[in-house]
Amino acid sequence: MKRWLELPFRLLLMVAGFIFVFNLPALLGIGETLTFNLEPFWNSVKGNLQELTRIDDTSYISLFDEQNFTESYRYTMTIFCYSLLTVMGTGMLAAMLVQLMPKKISRVLKQGINFFEGVPDLMVIFLIQFFVIVLYRETGLKFLQLYGVFGAKPYVVPVVTVSFLPAMLLSQFLIKVLEEEVVKDYIQYSRAKGLSPLRILIIHMLRNIFPLFIMQLRTSIWIILSNIFLIEFMFNLPGFTKVLQLVTLRGGGFLGLVICLLLFILPLLVMEFLSLIAIKTVNRKESASI
Amino acid sequence: MRSNRKTAIGSAILLLLLIASLLYPLYGPADYDKKVMIINEAGKVIGSAPFPPSSEHIFGTDRNGQDMLLLLLYGAKFTLITAIVVAFLRVIIGGLVGVFISLWAPWLKKYVNDFFTVFRFVPSTFLGIILMLPVMFHEERQISTVVVYQILMVVLIGIPSVIVFTEELTEELLNKSFITTSLLMGASKFHIIKRHLLPFFRSYGILFTVQQLLTTLQITMHLGIFGFFLGGPTEGGIVGFDEPPKSASLSNEWAGLIGQNLYDFIRAPWTISTTIVLFFLVIQVVNMIKKELEEKMAGLPQLTRMPKLVQTSTRTVGNPGPDQFIFVNEKKSLGS
Numbered sequence: 006m007k008r009w010l011e012l013p014f015r016l017l018l019m020v021a022g023f024i025f026v027f028n029l030p031a032l033l034g035i036g037e038t039l040t041f042n043l044e045p046f047w048n049s050v051k052g053n054l055q056e057l058t059r060i061d062d063t064s065y066i067s068l069f070d071e072q073n074f075t076e077s078y079r080y081t082m083t084i085f086c087y088s089l090l091t092v093m094g095t096g097m098l099a100a101m102l103v104q105l106m107p108k109k110i111s112r113v114l115k116q117g118i119n120f121f122e123g124v125p126d127l128m129v130i131f132l133i134q135f136f137v138i139v140l141y142r143e144t145g146l147k148f149l150q151l152y153g154v155f156g157a158k159p160y161v162v163p164v165v166t167v168s169f170l171p172a173m174l175l176s177q178f179l180i181k182v183l184e185e186e187v188v189k190d191y192i193q194y195s196r197a198k199g200l201s202p203l204r205i206l207i208i209h210m211l212r213n214i215f216p217l218f219i220m221q222l223r224t225s226i227w228i229i230l231s232n233i234f235l236i237e238f239m240f241n242l243p244g245f246t247k248v249l250q251l252v253t254l255r256g257g258g259f260l261g262l263v264i265c266l267l268l269f270i271l272p273l274l275v276m277e278f279l280s281l282i283a284i285k286t287v288n289r290k291e292s293a294s295i
Numbered sequence: 296m297r298s299n300r301k302t303a304i305g306s307a308i309l310l311l312l313l314i315a316s317l318l319y320p321l322y323g324p325a326d327y328d329k330k331v332m333i334i335n336e337a338g339k340v341i342g343s344a345p346f347p348p349s350s351e352h353i354f355g356t357d358r359n360g361q362d363m364l365l366l367l368l369y370g371a372k373f374t375l376i377t378a379i380v381v382a383f384l385r386v387i388i389g390g391l392v393g394v395f396i397s398l399w400a401p402w403l404k405k406y407v408n409d410f411f412t413v414f415r416f417v418p419s420t421f422l423g424i425i426l427m428l429p430v431m432f433h434e435e436r437q438i439s440t441v442v443v444y445q446i447l448m449v450v451l452i453g454i455p456s457v458i459v460f461t462e463e464l465t466e467e468l469l470n471k472s473f474i475t476t477s478l479l480m481g482a483s484k485f486h487i488i489k490r491h492l493l494p495f496f497r498s499y500g501i502l503f504t505v506q507q508l509l510t511t512l513q514i515t516m517h518l519g520i521f522g523f524f525l526g527g528p529t530e531g532g533i534v535g536f537d538e539p540p541k542s543a544s545l546s547n548e549w550a551g552l553i554g555q556n557l558y559d560f561i562r563a564p565w566t567i568s569t570t571i572v573l574f575f576l577v578i579q580v581v582n583m584i585k586k587e588l589e590e591k592m593a594g595l596p597q598l599t600r601m602p603k604l605v606q607t608s609t610r611t612v613g614n615p616g617p618d619q620f621i622f623v624n625e626k627k628s629l630g631s
Contacts, residue, residue: 128575274416
């Protein structure tokens, strides 16, 4: 295929995949048995395409206004940013601790972190919820807000709940990467020269695994976003999930849905771009070294 | 030969649970020991459901007065069978497509990946909700159709990742020298699949299935939270103070049990926690199997998550153990 055709074609494919998946329920008719009905499917695809091209139609705006759109988006993104920072900080710190501690302690730490690999996220959510409720019942302390009722906007509990498992996964990944890095020649060399372990770790190793870190961050962001979606529903938080739900269930139109989804996964898109750059750097480095 | 002890124990546990659940109609009461109120001799009501765990109801009862333990036992089969069926279908369909693409149409790979971009960006729970919308509301429908539809949708959500994994694995294997040699000597692609790839796929297929089992359990749980139950909702639902009554899961499978008791968590935490703990145990068992399988795979070409990355430099030049030495004269005597 010609070079200049390639990119538009692939973009078209992405859009086609998107529209196909969202119209799949129309393709499968549910009656006595499952039937393929192409006609409704085709009609609904056509309808969606028409809607996508009519940018000037702004009927969905009123629906957005009703849910104070910007306010809820800001809230969700604030939770997201705090969670991401927490995940990065905790993950890094845990990995560094495991790397620096004596063998015995680090083995225990590693086992603890590996344990959380198999813990379902719902269990973590319920445990934290239970903890907050019990704390309130026993001590009457109400500084940890849980639910988003009566205009309340809790931050602490959602951020902790959202970022707990991703932080564990990130640190697990970093521990593995650091273990692979530590046997490399330049580390042996700098250790032989007498540099302190902390200095080697911070100045040399962390800098070298940075591209890998960026690439893993994409997974972390993905989990954080899914968790936010879940938690905002469960705790009834006044976040962007409300808008998404409204648009899906009450029919805010296909264009409205697309805009909402794009806004929701915006961090993921940014991250994708960053990790593309990271991959390029890694590959260049690899081709430079023997 | 490494043993399969953990896999055997894990599978036995799951099988036992499944059999106990399948045989439930033979030993369990059909109404799950339903008891809404406790009345003392004087005819006074001294308690009403949900009852906390006691010696009579080990796991407590839900708001309908149904015994949680019996409900869980009854529902286990639906959860397990769905998860297993979905995982198998995902691996078989995704695997076939992946192998076909990487052997016969490598140029198609990036376009297929583009087509499935939406799965890489939209959270799968949200996709599941969109796809399940048509069967969410209670209408008169054939239950089998609803279930088939739901299973198809959950299968679809997992297929793109299986395709990508299979493609990576096949490409890595195709680069092995024994396969390139075989190709150079004129082997057909079917021969390559039958002789060289199939032995690998057999072991990797099991690993993929176990991994997909985990993700399936996860997504059914999430869908249950949002009220999208496998098998659809019932008309009656959970009685209580909400009007109209909250719809309940028809099949009593575990994710549905979590979803239908979601708002009882504060008043009756045991309705949720027992289910979650059992879910956790099942996932731990599956995870145990997965870990052992992964360890066994360590000898085979590793499937790296990031194929384009720096190779790990592990230098393990082991010395042969003392039992591996054979003196020359002994060797001669062995030979003669």
